[in-house]
């Protein structure tokens with residue numbers, strides 16, 4: 001049986017992969033907390049904090065697994081924004097988010113390079129400024145500026161550092177990931193259902209373009225990459241576009257059988273207000289490389305239907 005070392009095994013996205021590993025693949029985990037706590041015991045757990053790049057490199061270099069998958073990140077976009085330096089010349093490594101999202105993946109790449117291992121790291125469409133999406137795999141990430149969040153920029157830096165260190169690595173970008181409820185961190189779909197049930201949904205954006213990612217597709221694509229060890233950039237997202245308002249309306253209609261009249265809002269207007277963290281308006285990902293691996297990606301319309309029919313699964 002082959003093995004994969006997973007960082008971020010407790011995460012919203014990574015916990016699905018470790019609960020549904022490819023056939024014949026044993027999962028070891030590394031990070032602050034073992035996925036034991038969410039009922040998924042790994043074959044081995046290496047305790048390591050991603051703020052410590054040297055320790056991360058050592059864990060990867062010394063692990064017996066030949067493939068490493070990184071789902072770990074600082075993902076609280078608004079919280080991470082508070083770490084954006086006041087001046088462009090400031091040292092980014094003073095930001096904990098930069099250390100976790102950029103320096104730790106680079107350290108994984110160094111550890112993998114030393115021993116001929118394959119690395120897959122997860123990224124986001126927030127590396128783009130969101131004015132010309134949906135974005136193809138080859139589109140260049142945007143520079144840090146008022147339209148790119150500190151989170152997005154640190155993730156883009158993680159990609160850049162991984163590619164520079166280990167050109168044979170794979171980067172998997174995703175966008176607004178959602179899955180059947182599992183008892184861990186909620187996602188956009190879970191939030192819509194919770195607020196929709198209590199009648200507390202705020203106005204939802206009609207002008208924001210998104211391509212929501214069905215999380216089981218991420219597990220399939222990562223599984224295919226584990227098997228094929230293919231380098232490059234792979235987008236995993238709905239091949240069709242929607243908006244938060246369109247997604248929420250269809251999800252609540254699939255859940256209840258009645259089409260709700262949800263209040264509408266504008267992200268472009270919201271971003272004019274002071275202190276609001278930038279997010280892509282015309283965002284989303286164009287897919288193609290993942291299908292070339294032999295994977296079928298789920299449209300948001302099919303994902304919503306699957307969600308409405310799904311119970312609580314791990």
Ligand SMILES: NC(=O)c1ccc[n+]([C@@H]2O[C@H](COP(=O)([O-])OP(=O)(O)OC[C@H]3O[C@@H](n4cnc5c(N)ncnc54)[C@H](OP(=O)(O)O)[C@@H]3O)[C@@H](O)[C@H]2O)c1
Nearest residue numbers: 008010011012013031032033049050072073075122124174
């Ligand atoms: N969620 C989204 O909307 C979204 C959208 C696009 C892309 N992504 C990307 O998808 C990936 C997974 O995101 P997610 O939302 O599933 O993540 P998540 O649920 O927020 O979990 C974050 C993971 O990172 C680990 N982690 C964070 N800081 C760490 C540290 N200092 N040391 C060790 N481990 C640390 C956490 O471990 P603990 O158990 O110790 O907390 C947890 O496993 C990330 O690369 C993210 O950038 C997410």
